[in-house]
Amino acid sequence: MNCPHCSSKVNLRDKTINTKELPRRCPKCSEPVTLYLDTPSFLKFAAPIFIIGSIMRSLFFPSNTVVFAIALGLGLLAGYMNGYQLKPYEETNINS
Numbered sequence: 001m002n003c004p005h006c007s008s009k010v011n012l013r014d015k016t017i018n019t020k021e022l023p024r025r026c027p028k029c030s031e032p033v034t035l036y037l038d039t040p041s042f043l044k045f046a047a048p049i050f051i052i053g054s055i056m057r058s059l060f061f062p063s064n065t066v067v068f069a070i071a072l073g074l075g076l077l078a079g080y081m082n083g084y085q086l087k088p089y090e091e092t093n094i095n096s
């Protein structure tokens with residue numbers, strides 16, 4: 001994901017982003033940013049992996065719940081890794 005102010009690539013695990021202290025700040029330019037989960041981006045990454053995983057499972061591992069859980073887990077992981085976005089911090093978003 002990229003900073004909305006300076007367009008630098010920002011790591012979700014960076015300690016200025018991965019904090020409970022608000023506002024979060026861009027590690028590069030220190031501008032305040034809001035971290036949010038963008039549902040369309042989340043689904044764009046989560047859905048294909050989950051669907052492909054489900055198809056593979058039905059072809060090769062019918063009724064195997066472990067494979068189903070792995071497909072679901074990988075889909076959610078991909079969604080969370082790619083679905084988080086940054087937008088400029090607004091005072092009114094303090095509880096969101």
Ligand SMILES: [Zn+2]
Nearest residue numbers: 003006026029
């Ligand atoms: Zn920045």
